[in-house]
Amino acid sequence: MNIEVSSKNIRFFEALSSETRIKMIELLNEQPMNIKELAEKLDISSAIVTRHAQLLEQAGIISSKSLTASRGTQKMCSLLLDQVHLQFRGKGRGPNEIAASIPVGQYISYEVKPTCGLASSAKQIGVVNDPRYFADPEHVHASIIWFGSGYVTYRIPNFLQNDQTLTSLEISLEICSEAHRHNEQWPSDITFYINDIRLGTWTCPGDFGGPPGIYNPPWWTYYNTQHGQLKTITVKKQMTVIDGDVMSQVTINDLNVAPGKELFLKIAVHEDAVHCGGINIFGKDFGNYNQDIRVTMTYA
Template sequence: MSSRFLMITPEDGKEVLKCLAAPARLSILELLHASGPLNVNDIADRLDLPQSTTSTHLNQMEEAGLIRTEVQKARKGSQKICHAVHDEIVISFSSPKETVDEAIEVAMPVGLYSGYDVFAPCGMCSQEGIIGYLDNPDTFLAPDRMKAGLLWFTRGYVDYQFPNNARIKGAEIRELELLLELSSEVPGTSDNWPSDITISINGKPIVTWTSPGDFGDRRGKYTPDWWKLRGSQYGVLKSFRVTPTGTFIDGVRVSDTCLADLALLEHRSIRLRIEVPETAKHPGGINIFGRGFGNYDQDIILRLKA
C-alpha cells in the first residue's frame, strides 16, 4: 500500500508545524486516519468539541494542506466531508545550503507561456486588474500577460518552456518536480466540480490529476481585495514528481512513467503543457494560480534534483 508523505523543513513548514502544535488538531488527524473521511458534525461529536471550534480547526488545517474537504449532498442540503491528506509528515533538518546545491530550480510566471489554445470562458488578471477582455481567447496574446497572477480557461492548454539548466551544467538528473496551485473552473465557484488536468513534459503525458472543485468559500491568502469574492479564490498546491522508477502526485506513486521516458538530456529546454483535453472524462476547466493570487505566493516551480 502506498504511503502519502509530506516532507517539510522548519523554515518552509511553519504553517504545518503551527497546526500540529494544537492537541485538538492532532486529535482530528488521528481520528481521520483511524475512521476515514468524516463530516464536521461527526468530528465534533466524537471529539466532544463545539462545532464552531471544530470548523475553525478544520479551516486552519486545510490552509496548511493537512486535510482536504469536499462538499457532498446530504438529506437536508449538503455536508462538508474531511479527508486526511498525508500518512506521514517528515521534518528535515538538512541545511539550506545542501538543498540549494542539490536542486536546480526555475520559477516561471503563469503568464509567460510559450503557446496556447484555449476556449472560453477564459481570462487572466494581474494584481492590479483584469488583463484584456474576458472570455476572448485572443486576449492570451496580450503583452500584459507577463504580469498575470491568475489565468483560467474551460478547455485547451498552455505551454511553458523552461531552460534545461541541468543539461547546461552537465548534471545527471535524479528527479524532476513541478509545483503548481490549481483548481477547476466554473462560472461562479463550486467545491464539487471535478476537472481532469493533464500534465505533459516534452510531449509525454506524465499524469492526469482530477481537481475536486473551484474554491470560493473564502478569500485566498494572497488574492487581492479587488478580485470578486464569488470568483475563484485559491487552489490546491500539487507536487508532480518524476523519478527513475515512476511518477508521483504528492508522494503517491501513480504511474510507471519515469525520467528515461522524458529524454531530458536530449533537449535544450523542458517543455511543460498544462491541459484540460477535449477527451477528458471531467472537462471542468482550470485555474492556474501564480504569484499574488491564491494561498501560495509562488510561480510555477520546476525543480531538477541532480
C-alpha cells in the same frame, strides 16, 4: 503534497497541534459534516468548532462552503488533503541542482475555451471568458490563469552543460479545477506533458472557494476561486510520481533531455476527458502558496 518542516509552514503544524482538530479530521475522513454535526460529535459548542474549522481551512487541510438549509444556511466541512509528506531536510538549491521559477503568465502557446481568464495581482487582464485575451501582451504579468478546457505550454530553461546528465525533473505548482465561481465537488482530469510525452493525469476533486486564499489581493472577490492544492510531479530514473504516488512509468531517460535541448511543459484539460472540469493555475500573490511554477533539475 510535500511540506517542508520549517518556520514558513508553521501555520500548518499549528493546525495539527490540537486534539480537537485532530478529532475533526478523523470525523471528516468518514464523510463531510456541517458545524452543528461536528459540535454534537465532539460535545462542544458550535462557536468553538467554527474557530477550529477556520484554522484548519487556513492551513489548507479542510475546505468549507455555505449551503442553504431549512433554517438559514449551514457551513459544510470536508477534508481537502489525502496525505502529506514531511520534508525534514531543506531542499534548497544543491550543488547538483538547477532551479527555475516560471511565472504562470509566461506561457509560450495556448489553446483555451471558457470559462477562462487571467489576472495580475493588480487587476483583471482583458475580458473574462474571451480566449483572445490570452494573447494580450499583458499576459506575461498574470499571477493566476484559468480555463475550462485546452492547454498552456511553458518553456523550461535548460542550463545543463555538456558533461552533465539529467537524473530527475521536479515540477511544483498550485492548481485546482475551474467551475463557474467555484464548486468544491467539481472533479477535473489535469494532464501533464514534457516535450509532448505524457507524464500522466491527476484528478483534482474541485474548485476551491470558502475562506480567502492567504495571498489573494484585496480586490479578488469572495465569489472567485480562492486557492488550489500544491502538487509536486517528479520524473525519476524509475517512474514518474505525484506527491510520492506513482503517476506513470515514464522515466527521466524517456524524456531524452540533453544539454542545449529545449524543454516544454504542457498542462492540459482535454475535452474528451472523463472529468473535463477545467483548471486554475496559481502564481505568486494568489492562493495559499506564494510561488510560481517551480522547476528543479537534478543532474550527475
